[in-house]
Structures are given as C-alpha cells and as structure tokens.
Amino acid sequence: MLSGKKTVEALDRMEVMFPDAKGELDHESPFQYLIAVILSAQATDVSVNKATPSLFSAYPTAETLARAPLEDVMSRIKTIGLYKNKAKNIIKTAQLLVNEYEGKVPETIEEMVKLPGVGKKTANVVAGDAFGVPAIAVDTHVERVAKRLRICKQSASVVEVEEVLMKKIPKERWIQAHHTIILFGRYHCVARKPKCEGCPLLDMCVEGQRNV
C-alpha cells in the first residue's frame, strides 16, 4: 500500500501536470452548481454543460425550478442520460430548498444529503466548491486512480477510499486534491487506455509498470 508520504508525493506530481484544476461545470450560483452536480452523475461534464444553458435560462433559481413542469424539464436534460430520475430529483430538490431552506442551498453535508438525488459524492463537491467545507468527493476517477496507485485496497468501497484519502492527505489540501485527481484521471490516467508510458508517476505505480 502506498504510504501517506508517497501519496502526497503522487499528489504533488499530479498538481504539476494540472496546476489550476477546478470544477468544469458551468453555473452562476450555488443553486445552479448543486443542480449541475446532480445532473453529472454517470455523465460527462461536457454533456451536462450542453444541457444546462437551456435548463437555467428557463429555471435559473430554486423558486422557478420548483414550479417547472416535469415534461419540460425532462426534455431539456434528455441528452444527459438517466434523465427521468434526474428531472424528478432536481424538481423535488428545488421544492425542498424553497420550503425548508428559503430557496438557498444548505451549507452542511448532512443537510445536503437529505435532498433527493444528492448522495455523499455530490454533497462533498458542492460543500467544498461552494462553501469551502473540507471534503474529498470520491467519484469514478478518484476511485480508479486511488486503486491503481495502491493508495487503498482494490476491494475498498467508496466510503473507505474517502477515509484513506482523508487520512493520507492534509486537510487543507482536500478540496484542491479532489479536482487535481479528477483531471489526472479524466485526461491522463483514463479508464480504458491509461497513458502510462512517460507518466510522471510511473516509478510509484505498480499498475503502470505492468502496462509499459
């Protein structure tokens, strides 16, 4: 297993490759960011950014989305995938925000997880980016990279991956580390044909040395 020190070293090298990693979902408010992150489940950010201009021009706030017809919302996000569940969830979430939180996004992970369509990963992302709450959201990229680098066990659940990363990475780096690892996974350590040849992390990666 990769030690805490080595994990930080790996993170340092990723940051050299992706110096200003940040979220790539288009939005103009915490509310819109929350909706965009909900929509991004099992979808690329590119496909989400393609649909949200239409969605947010019609329904820019929680108050407007709370009153939106289901069919219309579905048609605007249909290209994203999983659109039936997502349409229902974002309308219900908007209604809950209006009824329980004065139309604003709650700032704690515990409150956000109560919203339909919002799990731990989504809550962590929004809390970190919108409100600066330290968190490491474990998505498909973070899980894949952590396991390839042997930062955690291959059998680790997403919750266990999160726990290990929080233990091995200093808290003040959690939010940035999340984005850095995402981009490293999305553009370099990709799922299908990872660019192991010439990878700056090759010397500390069992999986990579196996591939070269």
Add this chain to the structure above:
DNA sequence: ATCCCGAGGG
C-alpha cells in the same frame, strides 16, 4: 446487487 440511460470514444 440492480436499475436508470444518452452521448462519445475506441
């Protein structure tokens, strides 16, 4: 463990 579910890449 299974389902949801369209678009893009290889």
Add this chain to the structure above:
DNA sequence: CCCTCTGGAT
C-alpha cells in the same frame, strides 16, 4: 460493437 462518464435510490 462495447465501455465509460465527477452516482443515487431501491
């Protein structure tokens, strides 16, 4: 054609 994409609810 098959795999993957910033998962969540049942």
